[in-house]
Every structure is written in structure tokens, then in C-alpha cells.
Amino acid sequence: MFKCELFSVQKNKADTAAYNNAADEISAALSVDGIELQHTTEYAADAKKLSKAILEKLNASDSDLFLFVNALSTTDNSSFRKLFYRTIEDIEATIPRDEEHRDLTPKLKVSSIGDLGNGYKGYCFSYSGKRFIALPCASLTGAEIKELIRNGVAASNDVFTKNAELYPVGVAFFDQQGREVDPQLNQIDISAATAPTAPKKQGFFRSFIPQKEDTKKQKIRKIVVLIAIVAFIGALIYVLEFYIFGPMRNDAVNSEIQTIAHNKDKDGGDSDGPEQDWDALKAINEEIVGWITIPDTKIDYPVLYHEGDDRYHQYYLKRTYKEESSEYGSIFIDYRSPEGAKSRNVIMHGHDMLDGSMFAGLLGYSPKGDLKGDLEFYQDHPVITFNTPDGDAKYKIISVFKTSTRYEHGEFFNYMQGEFNSDAEFMNFVYNMRVRSFFDIPVTCNEGDQIITLSTCCYEFYQWRLVVVARKVRPGEDKNVDVSLASRNSAPLFPDVYYSRYGGTRPETETFKSANAKGLIDWYDGKGNLQGSEDLTATLESNPTEPPTDPPKKNEPKPTDPPPTTYFPVTYHNFDGSQYAAYNVKEGDPVPTPSGTPVIPEDDYYTYVFKGWDKSVEGVDFDHLNVGIDIYPKFDAIKKE
Known part of the structure; x- marks a missing residue:
């Protein structure tokens, strides 16, 4: 703090x-x-x-x-x-x-x-x-x-x-x-100032405490010994807490709620009832809205949703379901899924912990340092269980990818979008998920589906995330997946920073509508004729950068930050000053122009005709931007007869 x-x-x-x-x-x-x-x-x-x-x-x-x-x-x-x-x-x-x-x-x-x-x-x-x-x-x-x-x-x-x-x-x-x-x-040493002298302590061993009568060398030796002792004790406390006591407490807390959630007499009770005891879970915390499970991993946890969350405050990031402070935190739904577990895209976060708890199990789909994905692990685990008080449900995985949360890593895709303005936007979002996937997966998806997005930290680059996306099994649909039809994606799409380090050519992509019209999509089974804009509003108009859910631990690869790149905010305004469109433009790049036409409602005397955007801003080079700017529309007022 x-x-x-x-x-x-x-x-x-x-x-x-x-x-x-x-x-x-x-x-x-x-x-x-x-x-x-x-x-x-x-x-x-x-x-x-x-x-x-x-x-x-x-x-x-x-x-x-x-x-x-x-x-x-x-x-x-x-x-x-x-x-x-x-x-x-x-x-x-x-x-x-x-x-x-x-x-x-x-x-x-x-x-x-x-x-x-x-x-x-x-x-x-x-x-x-x-x-x-x-x-x-x-x-x-x-x-x-x-x-x-x-x-x-x-x-x-x-x-x-x-x-x-x-x-x-x-x-x-x-x-x-x-x-x-x-x-x-x-990288210069500026620690020239002399630190204040510590007050003289009483009652400690004279052999370790500098005394007035000590020589200069004796005082230095005692100070060095004291520093070494304190450092050793601090390191020992850290090691014990991080590797022993912390995991033990977390296991105990989660074992307790797992016992409560699964404490049902399956043999003597209603075998068709829900897998979780929701009355018992809600009695513990009303903000428990779901339960997520992936076989053969430690992922068997309650899912929390706190309506007061925003970009700067995520309540369960460092809290257990008991609302107690913990570095392990909880599995929780992102604030950008505004209807919680009922959102069209239910975005869930969880820490990647060294003991394999929380969302560390997601790394089975693509281990640390891996940028190809583990196809065999996917084939063994193609389905996720996500139950809510409204019913038990299975979700078939449709995409596994790694991406960045930073604009400076290149062209940005914001996977943290929970709601959509149109079916066209939703399907374009799904398309962007799938072109990034390590695997070509034989699971269909359409505009009527609900999806879940599971996100945790990975450290191939600074503030990267591993993302696993799955869509809900439809009523009457077989919950099994013919994983023999799954294969590796020969050219998954990565942020630009990947190609800067490893080389290769960034694959050309389309929008969903154009790719589908060309017959490039074999996983869509919807009705077509999707209405509305395909523009992904979360990617174009919001800053998605979030604090990392978990920093790299000791002896793990450190995140690599590319050379810093400056991005400038460019905001287009309506006639009344409200936002029309917004971009983050890389330094030296041209300023984009939004589509569409802003409108001033006519009044009793005039009608107004849009004449373009006012780019006569003194000192601004619109072809090679070097400053943040606000741009306003120009209108001609035409007097009514």
C-alpha cells in the first residue's frame, strides 16, 4: 500500500x-x-x-x-x-x-x-x-x-x-x-543521503547491538549481522507463508465449501436435482452465483459476482468467498458481464497459483512458455461444467488462446466484453476468439448461444492472459465432443509483439460476415442474415488494461516488456459534446476517421447538414499524430423557408 x-x-x-x-x-x-x-x-x-x-x-x-x-x-x-x-x-x-x-x-x-x-x-x-x-x-x-x-x-x-x-x-x-x-x-545510484540513526535498543545481546564504546569496525560488523538476521527471518517467514501456510489455509477454506456444496445424498436423494446445494451456498454468501468444475484439475470452486466492481476495484481479486483477505482470491465474474452469470458472455477471472489451485488448472490447455497449446489435454478435457441456481449446465470449449491486455503490444482485441449491441457483433466477437485459437475445434456456435470466458495470467509477454472460451450445450444436444476431429490451428492470430520476437507473418483476417460469405467458416450453424454493426465496441472504444491477476513468482520467467510505445487518445464528439467515437492512436500513425454521420436535430428555424470533422487544430499533424486531441463536427445551418 x-x-x-x-x-x-x-x-x-x-x-x-x-x-x-x-x-x-x-x-x-x-x-x-x-x-x-x-x-x-x-x-x-x-x-x-x-x-x-x-x-x-x-x-x-x-x-x-x-x-x-x-x-x-x-x-x-x-x-x-x-x-x-x-x-x-x-x-x-x-x-x-x-x-x-x-x-x-x-x-x-x-x-x-x-x-x-x-x-x-x-x-x-x-x-x-x-x-x-x-x-x-x-x-x-x-x-x-x-x-x-x-x-x-x-x-x-x-x-x-x-x-x-x-x-x-x-x-x-x-x-x-x-x-x-x-x-x-x-541506472544511477542516488542513495547518497545518510539514513537516520536508529535509536539505541536496550535488553538485547551486547554482541549484536553496537555500543558507544565499540570501534567503527565493530559497529559495522554488528550492523551487518543484524541486517543478515532480519533478512533471514523475513525470508523464512515469506517461504513458510507462501509455500506452506498460505496453500494450507486456501485448501482448508475451499475444502470446507466443496464439502458443503457437494454434501448431497446422491443414492437416497433426487438424482435429477442440482449438483450443488444452493440453499447452503447462498447462506454462506449471497454473491455465490455459480460453480465451475474441470475434471482432473483443482478447478472445483464457487464463482462470485460483486455488483460494485469496476476497473479499479475487483472485490474478490484478493478475497475468499468468506470475504476474508487472501492472495489466492476467488473465481469471480468480471464487471463487464453486467448480468453476472446470465450475461451473454460470462467472463471469469482466477489467479494462476504455483500450487495448482484456482485457475492454474487452465494452463493444462497451454502450459507456461508454450505458444502452441496442448492438443492432447484439450481432447481429454473438451467440456467444462458451470452450474448456477438456474440449473446445471455443460459448456463445450470453442477456443483456447493467449493474448495481451496492453495496447502497446500491437493491434488490440479486447476479449473482456460481456454484452453486445447486436447479433452481428456477437458473432464477429466469436470469430475473433476462434481465429486466435491454438486448436480448430469441431464445435458449432451461433447467435443464440451463451458463452463463458475463463481468464488467467501467463507470462510469455508482459501482462498476457491465457483464455479458454466455451459455449453452453443446447437443450437436447449431446454433451460429448468428437475430439478426434480437433486439430492444431496452423496459424493462430497473435498480437504484433509475438511476431516482433519470433518472426513469421501475421495471418490476414476478415470479419465474421465476410469470412462466412467466402465459405471460410465451417462452425457456424445459425440462421444468417445477422442484423446490426459488426464493430467490436469494447476493442474500439475502451481501455481494457487491467492489473495482472497474479505477478510472476520466484524462479518463474519474468514478464518481458517490449520497448515502450506511446498511444494518444483521440475522441470524436457529437454536437452536444458527448462522445461519438474514441481511439488510442500509436504515436506517428494517422488519425482514423469514424464511420457514420453525426446529426443535429432540426429546430423551428434551421436544418443542419454535416460538413465533416474539424481537423484544423493548430500544431496537430493528423497524418503523424504526436498529441491527444478532441475533434468536433462541422455543420452548415440552412434556414427554413
Whole structure:
């Protein structure tokens, strides 16, 4: 959990009052996001005084996040420069330079965190593990102060994660011509400050505690021994907790509910009844909405759904079904499946744990480091059981693939879409699942089907996921699959980062309608004539990036992050300012133009004709984008006769 110093900058009375009125809500919201608010201070918008206060707190505070709210008041970076560049220059002046860096100029890496409302941006930078975030005045953005802070912190976290490898201490070095040098030179030791002297302890063995009369060498030896002892104890506690006590507790908790769920007299009771005792499960937790099972794995768990989840807060990510804190978490339904277990696509997440629990069993379909899939494992396990209080059900697997949750890995497919605007969009979504599959699977699918999507972490690349998709067995349909007809997909579709590392040619893909019209699809058995747009709205218009469900463990392959790529938000607006379309455009790429025509309703005097999008934005190259932009429509007003 981050420890936070919050600075309420007093630019105007209205914003200051709004912050003070919402202070308790803000503190609670930050706590939910993993931030402990230690201290809040009000400061006037005075660069000199603010710089002095920040430097004092840097030396005296153990906080690792410095958050400045209501600090900025311009849509460009001028107010940020005016208020914070004195602080930045003061910090830069203290950065040590050894012989290798003697002729170089150190600069803190300051980054924009994007538009937080009405064109007003936030900015962030870091130094020696300390993070700094400056946010615009809430009244200017049109957002509530609490949501503005949460959105600003979330956007900043993405920036800090992206910059961590190239700027490990937050500093970039430049040569005498003003050119940024090799990132390797950014790895500089800045731990020059002397740590405070620890208070003298009493009652401990004199042989381990430095004494006043000890020589310098004796004191150093004792300190080294103490550090070694503490490190050993900490490592021992971690090993015992991670490899022994944690798995034992998790097994006990899950064994308890498995016993309750399956505690039915199959011989003497109703053999046609549900497999789970739903009354007993609901008595434990009303948010248990399903039960998922895959044979020959540890996957035999309750499925939870919490209606309050959003991108920043997933309740059961680190909680058991008893709502107790646990690194193992629970199997839970994603908030983008808005009807829970009744959604058209029921998206479920679970951790990949080293002891094989939770969703680690999914890796049987494609083990860690594998990018071909285990066809034999699929053939032995082609069906998943997902039961709900509405009835028991089998689901036939239709796709197994690995993909990215990051836009910077190339052309993006967001598999986390739970509802759809049309049957055409749904079938195009299924088509995109299947062209990515490691296997060609002899299971049909159509617009009348419900699917489940099981997702867990894999580490072939940074923040990749293993995804297993299955569709519900239809009434009267044989639940068995002729797996002898399954085969390997000779060219499954991967994100671009795969081809950058391993080579090969990215296969050409269609949309569902075009592929079906060409006879390229042999798994569709619907009625055809699908209505509506095929555009996958989740992929085109939302940022799907999520925190990894489980970080790589000790002795496991570390995630590999490709060279950082900058993407800029491009938002097209309707005449009333609402969003018409949105894109994340790679730096240097041309700006796309959305299809369709925005409309202004006619009034008593005029009709309005759309004349195109206003791309006369000063300083913006629409063929080689280098900045986030908002684009508005142009209309001709034609007077009625």
C-alpha cells in the first residue's frame, strides 16, 4: 500500500470547499485503491513555498506518493511549469553525477497523464521511489473531486509502470546537444543521503547491538549481522507463508465449501436435482452465483459476482468467498458481464497459483512458455461444467488462446466484453476468439448461444492472459465432443509483439460476415442474415488494461516488456459534446476517421447538414499524430423557408 501526502492547493474557494466537504470520501476511496492517506496540508499556489514544503517532506516523511489536488488551471502545461518547475529544478540540482555522468545533464522524467475532463490534463513524475502527481482543478474538468483523484491516480500508475524500466529512478540524462542518451545511463545510484540513526535498543545481546564504546569496525560488523538476521527471518517467514501456510489455509477454506456444496445424498436423494446445494451456498454468501468444475484439475470452486466492481476495484481479486483477505482470491465474474452469470458472455477471472489451485488448472490447455497449446489435454478435457441456481449446465470449449491486455503490444482485441449491441457483433466477437485459437475445434456456435470466458495470467509477454472460451450445450444436444476431429490451428492470430520476437507473418483476417460469405467458416450453424454493426465496441472504444491477476513468482520467467510505445487518445464528439467515437492512436500513425454521420436535430428555424470533422487544430499533424486531441463536427445551418 502506498503512503500518501496530499497537498490541497488553494487556487479558488469553491474547489477548496469541495475538497474539504469530500475529504472523508476521498480518503476512503484512496484506501480502496491501495493508498493510505497519511497527511493532508493546504497550501497557497506559491511555487517557492510549495517547493520548500515538498523538499522538507522528502527528507522527513516516509510517504512514497505526493498528490497535489486542484493544482492546475490551464489546458496546456503552463500552470504545471509555473507551480512545479522550481521544485523539479531543486531536486535535479541534488542528483549526484559520477565520472560516467559528469558531462551529462540530469532531468526528471515528467509525463502527461492525459485529459481528465474538458481538455485539462494531469502530470506526474517520480524520483528515488517517490511519486508525484499533479491534478487540475475539479471545477474546470467538470468531474467530482473524488472521481478526478481516482482517475488521475489510475492513469499515473499506468505511466509509472511504463517508465519503470527506462527511468528506474525517474531521471533521464541528456548530452551537451540536448539529446537523450542511452537508457542504460539512467541506472544511477542516488542513495547518497545518510539514513537516520536508529535509536539505541536496550535488553538485547551486547554482541549484536553496537555500543558507544565499540570501534567503527565493530559497529559495522554488528550492523551487518543484524541486517543478515532480519533478512533471514523475513525470508523464512515469506517461504513458510507462501509455500506452506498460505496453500494450507486456501485448501482448508475451499475444502470446507466443496464439502458443503457437494454434501448431497446422491443414492437416497433426487438424482435429477442440482449438483450443488444452493440453499447452503447462498447462506454462506449471497454473491455465490455459480460453480465451475474441470475434471482432473483443482478447478472445483464457487464463482462470485460483486455488483460494485469496476476497473479499479475487483472485490474478490484478493478475497475468499468468506470475504476474508487472501492472495489466492476467488473465481469471480468480471464487471463487464453486467448480468453476472446470465450475461451473454460470462467472463471469469482466477489467479494462476504455483500450487495448482484456482485457475492454474487452465494452463493444462497451454502450459507456461508454450505458444502452441496442448492438443492432447484439450481432447481429454473438451467440456467444462458451470452450474448456477438456474440449473446445471455443460459448456463445450470453442477456443483456447493467449493474448495481451496492453495496447502497446500491437493491434488490440479486447476479449473482456460481456454484452453486445447486436447479433452481428456477437458473432464477429466469436470469430475473433476462434481465429486466435491454438486448436480448430469441431464445435458449432451461433447467435443464440451463451458463452463463458475463463481468464488467467501467463507470462510469455508482459501482462498476457491465457483464455479458454466455451459455449453452453443446447437443450437436447449431446454433451460429448468428437475430439478426434480437433486439430492444431496452423496459424493462430497473435498480437504484433509475438511476431516482433519470433518472426513469421501475421495471418490476414476478415470479419465474421465476410469470412462466412467466402465459405471460410465451417462452425457456424445459425440462421444468417445477422442484423446490426459488426464493430467490436469494447476493442474500439475502451481501455481494457487491467492489473495482472497474479505477478510472476520466484524462479518463474519474468514478464518481458517490449520497448515502450506511446498511444494518444483521440475522441470524436457529437454536437452536444458527448462522445461519438474514441481511439488510442500509436504515436506517428494517422488519425482514423469514424464511420457514420453525426446529426443535429432540426429546430423551428434551421436544418443542419454535416460538413465533416474539424481537423484544423493548430500544431496537430493528423497524418503523424504526436498529441491527444478532441475533434468536433462541422455543420452548415440552412434556414427554413
